[in-house]
Amino acid sequence: MAESQQSYLLELWDNNICPNCGQRIPEGTRVGSGKKSEGGFCRLSCYGEYYSIEIVERARKVSAQRRDTANPEESGSEGAVKREFTIPAGY
Secondary structure, eight states: OOHHHHHHHHHHHHBOOOOTTTOOOOOOOOOOOOOOGGGOBBSHHHHHTTTHHHHHHHHHHHHHHHHHHHHHHHTOTTTOOOOOOOOOOOO
């Protein structure tokens, strides 16, 4: 996160102002990640809107990791190993 964005979010935190919609945040109702440097929001929907690009990118990475773990041969990921087993005659 850029230094200027962090400063901006910290200033808004201190003044109880939502960085997404600009509304005043009533005491005890602030939502967000819990990190002061990432800001506090009046509603969860404001948090989602403000960080939507990062949230979507994070979801794509998780989805790709799960796909690679579930089907390493189909994903085309590097390091995937195809295992073939031969059953000896007589079994």
